[in-house]
Every structure is written in C-alpha cells, then in structure tokens.
Amino acid sequence: MAPYRLLIGNRNHSSWSLRGWLAMRQSGLAFEAEVVPLFRDDTAGRMAAFSDAPPRVPVLRRGDLVIWDSLAILEHAAERAPAAGLWPEHPDRRAEARSVVAEMHSGFTALRTHMPMAIRERIEGRRGRPGVAEDIARVYALWRRCLALHGGPFLFGDRSAADIFFAPVATRLRTYGVTVPDDLVPYADALLAHPHMLQWEAEAVREPWIVEIE
Ligand SMILES: N[C@@H](CCC(=O)N[C@@H](CS)C(=O)NCC(=O)O)C(=O)O
Known part of the structure; x- marks a missing residue:
C-alpha cells in the first residue's frame, strides 16, 4: 500500500x-x-x-x-x-482521555492567541495578556488531576493522545518563559524530551522561514 x-x-x-x-x-x-x-x-x-x-x-x-x-x-x-496505544485501553480512561483531547481541541483560546507556538523563539512579556493566566491554571489543574489519578509519567500512564495534544503547550510554556510548578516539571520535561518531539524540534530549528510573532 x-x-x-x-x-x-x-x-x-x-x-x-x-x-x-x-x-x-x-x-x-x-x-x-x-x-x-x-x-x-x-x-x-x-x-x-x-x-x-x-x-x-x-x-x-x-x-x-x-x-x-x-x-x-x-x-x-x-x-x-x-x-x-494512542488511546488508553480501559473504556473509562479512554473516555477521560477523549475529554482532555476535546478540551484542548476546542478550548484554550487565550493561550493559543497570545502565546502562539514558536518552538525556537524565546519571548517575554505575554503572561499578563487577557485570559492567559486562567488558561495556564486550567492546564496545570488538568495535568495534576490526570497525573495523580493515573500515576504518570504521562497523563494516562503510557503516552497517549492526551499527551500528544498537550505537546505544543509544553513548547509554549518554554518559549514564553512560564515557570512550570515544581510538581509538573517532570511531566512538561517528558513531553519535550520524547524522541518524536526531539525529532520535530531538530527539524524546526533547521527551517529557513522567519515568521514575526505579533
Ligand atoms: N481544527 C484544525 C485546525 C487547523 C489549523 O487551524 N491549522 C492552522 C495552522 S496550525 C492553519 O492551517 N492555518 C493556515 C491559515 O489559517 O491560513 C485541526 O485540528 O487540524
């Protein structure tokens, strides 16, 4: 095929x-x-x-x-x-993971608007923009809930769709200098350190195009 x-x-x-x-x-x-x-x-x-x-x-x-x-x-x-293993095996976990993914897919508008993904940039001064603190607080609450319930290292134990959908958020926190709370650092780091993410990032760094972040 x-x-x-x-x-x-x-x-x-x-x-x-x-x-x-x-x-x-x-x-x-x-x-x-x-x-x-x-x-x-x-x-x-x-x-x-x-x-x-x-x-x-x-x-x-x-x-x-x-x-x-x-x-x-x-x-x-x-x-x-x-x-x-893109979705957890257990139907209950799968339903929760689908909720997480759906929330990311259709929400977090302030985070997406004011902190657009810019993997290789480092940009200060955006944490105070409208709605951003609330979106970040929700991200942390969601991460904490899933990690506490399922024991990590990823949101539902093994890496699943939920982690894939939050991978860009981990890059945004790094780009915009957001200090991740100590208890969530291992998870944010695990998102960024996954071999697939590292491959994407290496290719991003080599990209010739420059996009101004407004
Ligand atoms: N809901 C769509 C959103 C896709 C989307 O908005 N992609 C952006 C890039 S991240 C795009 O293609 N923008 C091009 C444009 O707006 O001209 C999805 O999940 O695939």
Whole structure:
C-alpha cells in the first residue's frame, strides 16, 4: 500500500500539524511529511494543490482518502494501528482521555492567541495578556488531576493522545518563559524530551522561514 502523505505547516509554528504528525509517528504507520510554509502568498495555492480540503494543515491523504483535521487524523491513526496505544485501553480512561483531547481541541483560546507556538523563539512579556493566566491554571489543574489519578509519567500512564495534544503547550510554556510548578516539571520535561518531539524540534530549528510573532 502506498504510504500516507501528511501535509504540515512550518514546524516552528504549526501546533495542529505537530499533533497530527506526533499521532502518525506514534502509530508507526508509514507516511511522508510535506511542508507548506504558512503566511505566504502561495500558501493557499500550495494547500489546494495537495487536496480539496479547506486551506488548513494538517491534512492526511492516501489516494482518494483525505482527512483534514488533527483529531480526525489521530482517530484514523488509532484505528489503523490499535496496538500503538494512542488511546488508553480501559473504556473509562479512554473516555477521560477523549475529554482532555476535546478540551484542548476546542478550548484554550487565550493561550493559543497570545502565546502562539514558536518552538525556537524565546519571548517575554505575554503572561499578563487577557485570559492567559486562567488558561495556564486550567492546564496545570488538568495535568495534576490526570497525573495523580493515573500515576504518570504521562497523563494516562503510557503516552497517549492526551499527551500528544498537550505537546505544543509544553513548547509554549518554554518559549514564553512560564515557570512550570515544581510538581509538573517532570511531566512538561517528558513531553519535550520524547524522541518524536526531539525529532520535530531538530527539524524546526533547521527551517529557513522567519515568521514575526505579533
Ligand atoms: N481544527 C484544525 C485546525 C487547523 C489549523 O487551524 N491549522 C492552522 C495552522 S496550525 C492553519 O492551517 N492555518 C493556515 C491559515 O489559517 O491560513 C485541526 O485540528 O487540524
């Protein structure tokens, strides 16, 4: 079978691409990543050349199959590679993990708006922006709850979709100089130190494109 093709944005900046890519990496399914640089005159045209999906990344395709949302990509990867552990095995844990992922997928607007992912940058002065402290407090509460209930090292024990969805948040805390509480440092570090994350970051550092963070 032909490998999947995954269209992603700049590795430095595209947090949704990172989630889709991490899901595919954890699945072990064969795929090739293709980067479309964001915020350029030719961005939409290049996305349109890849598929007829809305002009956003990530998009996964194989032949006629087109999947244009990070969570749908993760779900597909989990179904095609059930042994990869993208979702916890127990139905109750799985339902909780799905709640965590759904909350990230549709929430944390202030964090996303005021602290956009910028993996290789270090930027000060954004912690006081509206809603950011509340979003970060919620992230910490959620992490604490899951780690206490399931014993770590990841939110549901082994690394799952929930950790993949929070990986970009760990990079944001680092980029914007947010001091992570001592009890959560091991988890934030584990997100950043995972080999898949390190691979993404190494490729992000090599990227030629410069995007101004407003
Ligand atoms: N809900 C979508 C969001 C995708 C999304 O907004 N991607 C951003 C990059 S992280 C994008 O493609 N932006 C391009 C644009 O807005 O022109 C998903 O989860 O895949």
